Amino acid sequence: MDLVMGSVLILTCLLLFSYWKRSCKRGKLPPGPTPLPIIGNIHQIDVKNVHQAFTNFSKIYGPVFTLYFGMKPTVVLHGYEAIxxxxIGHGEEFSGRGSAPIFQMISKDLGIGFSNGNAWKETRHFSLLTLRKLGVGKRSIENQIQEEAQFLVEELKKTNGSPYDPSFILTCAPCNVICAIIFQNRLEYNDQGFVNLVEKLNANSKILSSLWLQENHNQQSIYTRENLIATLNDLFVGGTDTLKTTMRFALLLLLKYPHVTAKVQEEIDRVIGRQRSPCLQDRKQMPYTDAVIHEVQRFIDIAPNSLPHEVTCDVKFRNYLIPKGTAIVTSLSSVLYDSNEFPNPETFDPGHFLDAKGNFKKSDYFMPFSAGKRVCLGEGLARMELFLFLTTILQNFKLKSLVPPKDINDTPQANVISVSPPPFQLCFIPL
Structure with a gap:
């Protein structure tokens, strides 16, 4: 018994010492709720509604506050101005990337997404140059997306208007665009190798979206086979999963709000017609469609807190001192759902991106791709694909819901890193 009591006493003292030591360091960090030993503030956060928890903390501690996920501090940035x-204002200092165990295990901190320092800068620069050489940002890529959109339409026609879950095919289309860029060749949707690739991407998405963050870093040379493989994996995952999810959400919201769908299709008929494929030039003449696509991205808030950042050096920020290596979480939800910029942000309303005359209205608060030096590498490609895929689908099909629009559940299902729409089916009725 004495041995047990002694062990408990020693453990208690160690925990108290750890807590005291950590509390001393907190004096340099932004304020935040008092953490418990070992678990930190995890017990105060509902993982199914992290945005609301962060909003509540921001009301008490301000737009910059500190939380502990376990034993390590994380600084949370809440609201447009702080982010x-x-x-942007301290882009270099906040350009580090925090890591998650599963990513570290798979990529070993290689590739674009989770590398750091010079390795990340060189890999990103190399990837941008290579993608440009392969046609990204040029007319050739637009042609490839248009071609893929037609293959997508032909595949949807095979459903014969029957109830259909489009999840798989909406993974195939953007995945094939990446294949066309990297391998200069698309694959047939029924090609077994391609099917296996798509299935693995979907499986990885489910695994990776359910994990909590930690930090672990390892600098390595970028010019290795391993780094190339990791970079390709980042391109496939980043260029496929988020677009698939956004497309699924867009179809769900178009079913939920048929009056919005009708206005988009009226604009398609007026500007494009039925005889030719949509092109990017059409977007300038289609403010309502452009506003709908922006509102889909704002409303679904696909990466509520983005991927974790970390500071690359000791940073003085708003009179706080954030030590080098401290994890940073940016609450993109607090920007996309800012009620001053977007009245009634909980409501899906394309009017958030239209002025009084019906012209498209840009917003600095539109940050679904994050911002700064870690902004999504494929933002331009994703915007091209969203416009061309959605307009081509709506040019060719009437979307029919299996339930009354008012009964459609459009509430995003939150994961730790991203969100996904609830499962649904619809009928694609050829026009």
């Missing part, structure tokens, strides 16, 4: 000041 802009950090990611």
């Amino acid at each position: 802009k000041e950090a990611l």
Whole structure:
């Protein structure tokens, strides 16, 4: 018994010492709720509604506050001004990337997404140059997306208007665009190798979206076979999963709000017609469609807290001192759902991106791709694909819901890193 009591006493003292030591360091960090030993503030956060928890903390501690996920501090940036000041005003200092165990295990901190320092800068620069040489940002890529959109339409016609879950095919289309860029060749949707690739991408998405963050870093040379493989994996995952999810959400919201769908299809008929494929030039003449696509991305808030950042050096930020290596979480939800910029942000309303005359209205608060030096590498490609895929589908099909629009559940299902729409089916009725 004495041995047990002694062990408990020693353990208690160690925990108290750890807590005291950590509390001393907190004096340099932004304020935040008092953490418990070992678990930190995890017990105060509902993982199914992290945005609301962060909003509540921000009301008490301000737009920059500190939380502990376990034993390590994480600084949370809440609201447009704080995020802009950090990611753009102090872009270099906040350009580090925190890591998650599963990513570290798979990529070993290689590739674009989770590398750091010079390795990340060189890999990103190399990837941008290579993608440009392969046609990204040029007319050739637009042609490839248009071609893929037609293959997508032909595949949807095979459903004969029957109830259909489009999840798999909406993974195939953007995945094939990446194949066309990297391998200069698309694959047939029924090709077994391609099917296996798509299935693995979907499986990886489910695994990776359910994990909590930690930090672990390892600098390595970028010019290795391993780094190339990791970079290709980042391109496939980043260029496929988020677009598939956004497309699924877009179809769900178009079913939920048939009056919005009708206005988009009226604009398609007026600007494009039925005889030719949509092209990017059409977007300038289609403000309502452009506003709908932006509102889909704002409303679904696909990466509520983005991927974790970390500071690359000791940073003085708003009179706080954030030590080098401290994890940073940017609450993109607090920007996309800012009620001053977007009245009634909980409501899906394309009017958030239209002025009084019906012209498209840009917003600095539109940050679904994050901002600063870690902004999504494929933002331009994703915007091209969203416009061309959605307009081509709506040019060719009437979307029919299996339930009354008012009964459609459009509430995003939150994961730790991203969100996904609830499962649904619809009928694609050829026009």
